Amino acid sequence: MNYPKSKLLIIIVLGLLLGLYSVANAQNLRKGKLINKSNEVIPYVTIQLVDSAQKIIDYAISDERGEFQIQLERPNAKQLQITAVGYEKLIQEIATLESNNPLVLMLNAASQTSIQTITVTGRKPTVEAKLGKTIFNVENTPLVQTSSAIDLLGKAPGVFVDMQQESVKLQGKKVLFLVDGKRTYLEGNQVYQYLNNFQGGTIEKIELIHSPSAKYEAAAVINIITKKDKSHGWNTVLSTTAGYGQQPDVKGSGTFNYRNQKIAFSTSLGANFDKSPVQGTTEQRADNYSLFQEFHSLSKNNSSYGKFSLDYFLNKKNTLGLVYSKNTGNKLSDQLSESQRNELENGLKIFNDHNTGDVHHNRDLLSFNYTNTFSESSKLMFNSDYAWSNNLGDNRYQTSLNQQVYRDRLNNLDLDNKVLSMTLDYEDLLWKKYALEVGAKLTDIQTDNFNRFETLTDSQNQIPTLQEDRFQYSENVTAAYLDLSTAFSEKFSAQLGLRAEHTQTTGKSISTNLIHKQSYFDLLPKVNLNYALNKNHNLSLGYSRSIDRPSFRTLNPFRYYSDIYSASEGNPYLKPSYTQSIALQHFFKSKYMFTLAYMENRGDHNVYYDRDEDVIVSKYENYGLTSAWMASAYIPVAFTKWWNSTLQVQVAQLNIRKDDFQKSGPAFSFNSSSSFKLPKKYMAELSHQFSYTSTMGIYEVAPIYSFNVSFSKSFLNNQLAAKIQGVDLFSLYRWHAKTIQNGIFYENKNRGRGAMYFLSLTYKLGKTTVKGSTAKSKAIENDQDRMN
Template identity: 30%
Template sequence: RYDAAGTSGIINIKTKKSKSMGLNGNLTAVTGYGQTSKYSGGGNVNFRKGKINAFGNYNYANNGRLNNLNLNREVTYQDTVTNFIQSNSWDNRRFNNSFKAGVDYFINKNNTIGLLSNGYFNSNDENSTSFTNRNNNFSQIEDIKIIGNNEEKYQNAAFNLNYKGVLDTTGKEISVDLDYSKYSSNHDELRDNAYTATNLQPRSRLLVKNFAPSKINVKSVKIDYAHPLNKTSKFEVGLKSSIVKTDNDLLLARLKENTWMPDAEYSNHFIYDENVYAAYANYSKEFKKFGIQMGIRAEQTSSKGNSITKNQIVDRNYLELFPSLSFSYTMNKDNQLGLSYSRRIDRPAYDDLNPFLSFLDEYTFEKGNPYLNPQFTSSFDLSHTYKGSITTTIGYSHTIDVMTTVTEQEDKTLKTFAIQRNLDEQNIYSMNVYAPVPVQKWWNINNNVQVFYMGFKSKSENGDLNSGQLALTYNMDHSITIDKTFTADMSAQYQSPLQYGIFKIGSQIVVNAGLKKTFLNSKLNIKLSMNDLFNSRRQRLSTTYQNMNLNFTQKAESQITSLTLSYRFGKNEVKAARRRSTGLEDETNRMKN
């Protein structure tokens, strides 16, 4: 029934119609500061009268963010060792506007028709500075300074028409969704490159402009049918069709003699078409102590990537099956067992398929990969739940064609490229324990510990990859009730060193805290939040894969204090709007916003 994309579990929440009429809603305002200011606010409203339920929300955010990246790499070519020491900083301000509006009309107690629209119009203004020192055996060759200005805009509007009908008193249901989404983005960038040479002929200043408009249109039709066979068993079938078309145009121009001249090496017009047709069938049965659910989903995918500028076409046509099987067994009132298997797919983001080539400087690039394949994951899980609270899960997952970022190096030109590639396989063996601990009536601790081994294998012309490491993550959440209207919380997350793809990732620990006070019979809430109390969140990566010798540290603004005010108004008894999915969730998640 659900898209085969992703590996997380599915929770199906069924809602009941309420005779309660009226209006309710919520207003929220947030202000925060770390190294830059942050503001956001929004509200939602829900109205029911007669056979009509209308609802909507709007949210706005104006958030600044600083980001720093230090990158060191070493290139060896013909017995000459060249070192690059790079320092990059970004001053970013992001503006987000998101909305959702809908109406449901209850034709009668068994038939409902609904209209839904949601979307966003976001923008991003970024100023950047990059310093690169190039040297041979630490004897300086040249310095490069780049000043950049980047403006990005993302807009998306999606529309859904839904019909849901209960066909008889046994609970037979049919649901139909028609969806359409129109997405567009613009990326305008100016980079000013200045060079200071020590042992080389000085180079002239270089000005570069980058224009990258993009459009994505998605159409989808989805039909679901549920047929209870009796009180303890159900059969479900469904169909889905989605049609995607993306149009990306990248133009890079260099300023020569006061004239902007297009650079054919970096410019590209790329069109991508993708059609996915899916059908599924599920069967579930509940016994006294035992439950079973089994399903199969078939997806036929046809796609074509066409680089018009480079006269390069990539065609794909494949049929894949995605079975799923799960068992549950209640041993006694305190112990439950679960066993599950599923096969799923993750498709590349649309931007990752676009064979663009953009650069941080003339030695450091990022590029897309039209040959990137989807990844397929088979997962097995065995779980035990004790007294409905302590859960232990042992799992294994095997992924082929793993999509991950790799860095590739051209020794002769000294250039490094970051690109999405498919590695042959990934294997994860894991054990997860979730254990809530009620220390006192007023103090609860939730603990989540995961121990896992993550390994990667891949073959290539330049050398094979066989990497892996045992790792640990631990999340701890404290919830403290000071009185009926005053609570405190604190959380800590620890991640040990781990290996992911070609990169070794350093450990980190992050601590957050908050205080919350309620007023006016809990209608008004005020919360003070402090994120990353010790300013310890940072990303540290290194690799020596193939001919690479690279390490970098990235520190984004993370130590932030914020104040949130929320006010709930209207009748509490008014039933919330229908919770339902559309046919575009998987496709929307592949768009950059």
């Protein structure tokens, strides 16, 4: 990997300094123990180190043995203060402590009159407005104990869940998913499957970050926050789902968490097997021909994933983390199609195609991180990630005419991607008022893709017997960011951020000897404002500029043939696209949310169609301007004690323009979800989705409908949860898109697997409040997704 020597030297020096600091810091820590008059230990109590102005300059928390470690040799250190429920507050002057011996601090029991309290219990508001994000508190959500994370996201404001495509978007944006601030390390539909098995009862809240701070490259982030309890012990969650419609679909997963005083360990394993049928038609028309194709395909998908993460607590302030994850899979595809081509000069020809494929993929990620918590308000974090992937594929394209072999071609591909990324982040609270986040990131990407086409039979001798290409691509990104937020008053708060990135890329096609280099510098500002008019009305305004780099596949100029008349190829000259968005949100009674937004994308990566003699080639290019005005409403309604509903409505006006091509039109979506409490603690849920987008990129798209229903119940004191679910009950989900470009009319209609019925079982063992490892990776965010 051609990583710049200067950057490697910086990284090595930083690593050595961090290591030396953690060792020195550990040596200066003073051990102590909390006990009562009966010599019983007092666990899980906060010990604060304060100065003469009573400002907290350090802290520690006693473990289950009442033991703690704290650094007393701090400038201006004055007192140790300890407050515990049922005990009198202890104030210990630092000057009176013996210099080297371990501390043994005794707390006195509080008198009965001093511990009389009034306990008030209440619910948090369903929706909370924060700077750049919306907090969705799931405790107010019906059926939360039998729901999955996907179920809850379907009820979250601004979130659209597509069960057929197994995708999730936030305010129309692609989402980076985090759990307790860490990546899932899963890709594609594996993220959806993971969230579909994630138990809603373990979730405290969901952060919907529609305008992320400058720390993130992603345009939108969803962070699932689990219930905070760091008890020691272990737990296991086992889940399995079996589904059937036209074809079977089986999934299984398991997680194990363990925590003690020195380590936290987590591991998860999962596997998936499904058969996905697709049937449909495509039609092409130009000035001298027309082509109508009818196809039936079936893909068999086998995939598995595993993740191992470990936290090692050097002391209360310093933590080392390690993560390794692996995804592997195989896809077997088989497609039969009939093509009717009618030419003005040669008349009608009917071709029959049989295309088969066998593709294997492996993706690995290794991550190391170090966190130093200086105090309750400041910490330093270092992350280093290395991801590598490989795709091996064998495809065969056979075409016959009048029951005779017309063309027979083999395709072999070998795709390798490597990503190395490192980040250094620092957080602090300045002058007790200004929250500061600052950091830097270095990323090096290397791809090496080999493609080979061999023609076994070609009755017309139109194409070469052998075509080979090797495409190599490298990308180096250096980034730094600064983010500052503060509350000017109880009503008004603001967040300002700026991210700067310098990118250098080189693409090289060995067969054509084409070398293309790019170098560009970007400033990506972020602004978030929040103003509480009163207890019932809250306004939030956010602005952001983000970058979206093209995937590695779309950069490869090699041409892929799907049949004798259709092909696709990448574009090594593709540039990043840039999105600017501004959104105004109104929160009413911490329950209802109304949004007005404008989004503008320059240089979006879109497909266009071109002709190369008889072949229609789909290519990628940067489009000029895509913009959208949007208005949406999120309205939860409690009709009765046993019937609750959530309604989401969005309307938009879309525009796309490039040179002499221009298209505009409306878009509308309506989602509803209703929960019902049935007798004997059974639960039911009914959801409906309707989406109409008159223009999606270059396409006109027909409306999409879907109805879903589920029944669920918990057994064995909530240890076992069972759910029966029907997806797309009436098989209404269809895809219908058409466009006209460069004198070519193109139309595609298809339907997937139709109605599917699933039975899911989830069983929990052990101490359910145990939290596993929080080792995480922030270095690789969007880069890993670009491997697909």
